[in-house]
Amino acid sequence: MLKRPRARNAALLAALLMIVAGSGQAQSPATPGKAATDRPAVLKGVEKHGFEVMGEFEAPGGLRGFAGLVGGQQPAAAYVTADGTHVLVGSLFNEKGEDVGEAALDRLVAKPMSDKIWAKLDASSWVRDGRADAPTVVYTFSDANCPYCHHFWQAARPWVDSGKVQLRHVMVGVIREDSPAKAAAILGAPNPSAVFLENEHNFSKGGIKPAATISAALANKLDVNQRLMLELGFQGTPGILFRDPQGVVQRVSGMPQGEDMEKVMGPR
Known part of the structure; x- marks a missing residue:
């Protein structure tokens, strides 16, 4: 954290x-x-x-x-x-x-530093998963090919589906050779959230098809996201950030285990 x-x-x-x-x-x-x-x-x-x-x-x-x-x-x-x-x-x-x-x-x-980190996350290229008016926001660095990201997505459904939490997936391409192209397919889609969910629902079947090409603009977004991930101390995905009750940013590297899930997402 x-x-x-x-x-x-x-x-x-x-x-x-x-x-x-x-x-x-x-x-x-x-x-x-x-x-x-x-x-x-x-x-x-x-x-x-x-x-x-x-x-x-x-x-x-x-x-x-x-x-x-x-x-x-x-x-x-x-x-x-x-x-x-x-x-x-x-x-x-x-x-x-x-x-x-x-x-x-x-x-x-701690609080000013947290505000600065949160502002950088807000400005990154992320995909919304959940209601726009959800009272709690959780950021996670995600790779379309990452099985642990997928497990976190599955585990988060009770909070997201109930409208309590909005996940913001900061897309990176680090797991496999086609990960950047899959991230580009999501970020470059007319409805990124829909394509992201398509990838998760079909994860066991290989997910979405990667983009045929990656534009310079999308490549830059992915590069910025990856540099931010490293800057915040994550070496892999998922890298999860949330605010505690005092407004201080906390983090979990990898799939949250046991009680950590409620620490991240709040009470069910």
Whole structure:
């Protein structure tokens, strides 16, 4: 899944879990909302390691807390010492075992990052499966030849047919040689949703016929979709993205198992 702040990417954070010495002047603790120009110079050290500052939050013990992204993907907190000369990237816990930066990461990083991801998905080339006014939208990177995509489509019928969920299939062509041509046949059809459903209903018989040719415009759409799939961390299909109750984008790689289906689709 697209992890919440409490479960950050350990490999990325490992490169940043260090104390970085700086040469800036000593600074007093800051209040939230200070301008970017007031940020301690020592933050430039971790920015070189891929930490992008998104905002500042209150931190205990005279520290300054900064919410950010590691590698453009994972929310993480950075804590600058009171003298402004050192910074630690990672989790800071209080006596109750609570991560003091978690709420700030949700507010300053996770939600804005989720909105950005959702906007990219909205702008991709997808095929609607379900009612246009369904209250829940779930995106899935799909290949017309992918058996696990087909299993997900089948498992989703109770939610889709009841009008509770709209699936948006972001078409890619990665499974077989004719996958791009089948995706092009779907995206290039006058009614893409109807052709997509035809492929699913006839999946056991080989699905739809691939397009004889792929126009430059359709090839570009497929290329953009595939790059987005890789950018969001999926190596194969299905790659499923949905919003949790807090509006934060979560993800499932592959066919959801057990209770994960209701986490993705909501209650039946």
